[in-house]
Amino acid sequence: MFSENDHATLVLMLKRVSTGDRAAFEEIYRRTSVKLFGVCLRILPVRQEAEDVLQEAYLSVWQKAGSFDAERGSAMTWLITLTRNRAIDRLRAKGRITTAPVELAVDVADPQPDAPSLIEASQDERRLAHCLGTLEGGDAVLIRTAFFSGSTYADLAERASLPLGTIKSRIRRALLKLRACLS
Amino acid sequence: MSAHMLPEDDELLAAELAFGLIDGAERDAAQARLIRDDAFAAAHARWQDYAAAMFHDAGEAPRPSVWTAIEARLPVNDDVRPAVSRATLRWWQAGTMAASAAALVLGVLVMQKPAQVIVRVPVGEAPTAPMVAVLTGKQGLVTVSFDSASGRMTSAANGLDLGDHAAELWVIPADGKPRSMGVMNASAPGWARVPQPAISALSAGVTLAVSVEPIGGSPTGLPTGPVILSGKMATTS
Numbered sequence: 318m319f320s321e322n323d324h325a326t327l328v329l330m331l332k333r334v335s336t337g338d339r340a341a342f343e344e345i346y347r348r349t350s351v352k353l354f355g356v357c358l359r360i361l362p363v364r365q366e367a368e369d370v371l372q373e374a375y376l377s378v379w380q381k382a383g384s385f386d387a388e389r390g391s392a393m394t395w396l397i398t399l400t401r402n403r404a405i406d407r408l409r410a411k412g413r414i415t416t417a418p419v420e421l422a423v424d425v426a427d428p429q430p431d432a433p434s435l436i437e438a439s440q441d442e443r444r445l446a447h448c449l450g451t452l453e454g455g456d457a458v459l460i461r462t463a464f465f466s467g468s469t470y471a472d473l474a475e476r477a478s479l480p481l482g483t484i485k486s487r488i489r490r491a492l493l494k495l496r497a498c499l500s
Numbered sequence: 501m502s503a504h505m506l507p508e509d510d511e512l513l514a515a516e517l518a519f520g521l522i523d524g525a526e527r528d529a530a531q532a533r534l535i536r537d538d539a540f541a542a543a544h545a546r547w548q549d550y551a552a553a554m555f556h557d558a559g560e561a562p563r564p565s566v567w568t569a570i571e572a573r574l575p576v577n578d579d580v581r582p583a584v585s586r587a588t589l590r591w592w593q594a595g596t597m598a599a600s601a602a603a604l605v606l607g608v609l610v611m612q613k614p615a616q617v618i619v620r621v622p623v624g625e626a627p628t629a630p631m632v633a634v635l636t637g638k639q640g641l642v643t644v645s646f647d648s649a650s651g652r653m654t655s656a657a658n659g660l661d662l663g664d665h666a667a668e669l670w671v672i673p674a675d676g677k678p679r680s681m682g683v684m685n686a687s688a689p690g691w692a693r694v695p696q697p698a699i700s701a702l703s704a705g706v707t708l709a710v711s712v713e714p715i716g717g718s719p720t721g722l723p724t725g726p727v728i729l730s731g732k733m734a735t736t737s
Contacts, residue, residue: 322662322663322664322665322666322686322715323687325664325715326666326683326715326716329715329716339574340682340692340693342574343567343571343691343692343693344685344690344692346567346570347685347688347690347691347692348685348687348688348690350561350562350566350567351558351559351560351561351562351688352555352558352559353559354559354560354561354562354566355555355557355558355559355560356555356559358557358560359555359557367562368562368563368565368566371562371566372566372569372570372573375570376570376573376574379574389541389542389545390545390548390549391549393552394545394548394549394552397552397555398548398551398552401551401552401555405520438556438558439553439556441549441550441553442553442555442556443556444553445550445553445554445556446556460519461554463519463520463521464519464520464551464554465554467520469520469521469522469523470516470521470522471523488521489512489516492512492515492516492519493508493511493512495550496511496515499550
């Protein structure tokens with residue numbers, strides 16, 4: 318869990334990394350590698366691959382720290398997004414964006430996180446899990462599937478054997494519901 | 501909130517970009533818009549926070565070799581000697597030893613009363629033996645281990661919450677002048693390379709202390725806030 322203090326430190330350390338400060342870089346790794354390795358593992362469950370991507374992600378942090386803008390978002394979100402994108406790139410590069418059919422019936426149960434796995438979660442994470450839980454089962458599955466497997470609208474339409482427009486309007490409705498629940 | 505002032509289609513576009521639902525020209529156009537449209541960028545940042553919150557797992561520690569590999573791939577600069585990767589490897593081995601030694605001390609402490617700590621200081625240890633210290637005082641408990649072969653320390657804090665301040669660690673040798681060992685991570689165990697002036701001051705029997713400092717550490721190079729924890733360094737066998 319990250320406190321305000323941790324966030325402020327991360328912002329400061331990213332600024333230092335952008336000037337080539339290795340100690341600051343090590344500090345960032347120390348503070349964030351556990352969380353970011355979790356991000357890699359969620360997308361690439363094979364450990365070796367997750368570790369490779371974690372390496373690439375931190376090398377990107379080293380190179381791109383200067384492009385982080387604290388005015389435009391949180392440092393932790395920036396790190397998680399960067400790591401997730403590297404992991405999805407890896408899936409895509411290997412042609413492994415899955416094409417397996419996705420089951421979207423309304424009665425499909427969403428594999429919601431169980432309570433124990435949320436004990437360590439931040440308030441934002443718990444709130445999001447709660448709000449995803451308020452969507453119709455199939456909708457939460459769609460959003461999770463898209464996000465964790467790097468599937469776009471077009472990929473999802475193919476996987477669900479549904480017209481693109483149908484998928485699009487269904488997800489957009491779910492996103493609006495999600496926003497209403499979150500705000 | 502400005503969130504509600506954005507037209508629904510724009511709000512959705514920001515969400516679609518954050519969740520990776522669009523690609524090709526549509527995605528490129530949305531990305532370009534982030535630069536010139538602040539309200540859109542703000543909505544996108546909010547959706548990115550939501551998307552990042554999908555990763556609710558606490559995570560997992562990667563193997564130490566991951567950091568070694570990252571460090572080896574950083575562009576070489578002047579303070580990196582050719583033997584760096586081997587030295588790093590040694591650090592990890594020694595670090596593990598020191599960490600378990602610290603854990604052992606901590607274990608003993610938990611069983612006994614932690615108010616006053618007397619750590620036995622073995623005499624005649626090899627100079628490269630890891631050193632450990634347990635710091636007690638006003639708030640929480642901090643354990644520090646230092647591997648003199650690599651100049652690195654591991655530290656862990658329990659019950660140390662300084663809000664919007666940082667915990668800075670100092671070594672205070674016989675001359676009484678504090679040398680900074682760096683800012684601690686109060687929320688997770690971690691490691692850091694200790695600055696050279698502090699390394700030279702480290703030996704069995706010296707005092708270590710934690711002071712309350714602004715985020716990023718003392719601006720003056722000397723403690724500016726109150727000292728809340730202290731303890732003595734001891735070598736391990």
